[in-house]
Amino acid sequence: MEIPACAGMTGKASSWDFIYVIPAYHLRHTGISFTSYRHFIYVIPAFHLRHPGEGRDLLRVCMQPAVYILSNENNKVLYIGVTSNLVQRVYQHRNHLVDGFTKQYNVTKLVYFEVHEDMSEAIKREKALKNWHRDWKNRLVSEMNPDWNDLWDSIV
Structure with a gap:
């Protein structure tokens, strides 16, 4: 197989x-x-x-919908995404299985995520977060994850 x-x-x-x-x-x-x-x-x-x-x-x-934020090693670059399978999607980013922004800028560290009841709610939240100022995004991550640690181990 x-x-x-x-x-x-x-x-x-x-x-x-x-x-x-x-x-x-x-x-x-x-x-x-x-x-x-x-x-x-x-x-x-x-x-x-x-x-x-x-x-x-x-x-x-x-298949639980989730919004997530990834960062690079020095936390200078952020990527906001939405998925129905957080573990699978973060795995794909970490292993560079997805061509695009995260692969190009080596954005592989999960620093924030939130789970939603349905996908439409998660998509609305993702779009809203993408329009936020960088300071607001930094504050959001810092409230959940003050040291900006990789949260990968907490989801697998």
């Missing part, structure tokens, strides 16, 4: 119909069989997600 390098949420797999890539911490102690992939992401057969119970709950948790 070949999993795309981007570790997308769905993809064709020869004997599995569709596959879902889920952060490992959502699978611990669930009893669902899974296959290791890239340290913390695991692949589970889609039929686990088509039946009521923990499979659907697993996908719902994994």
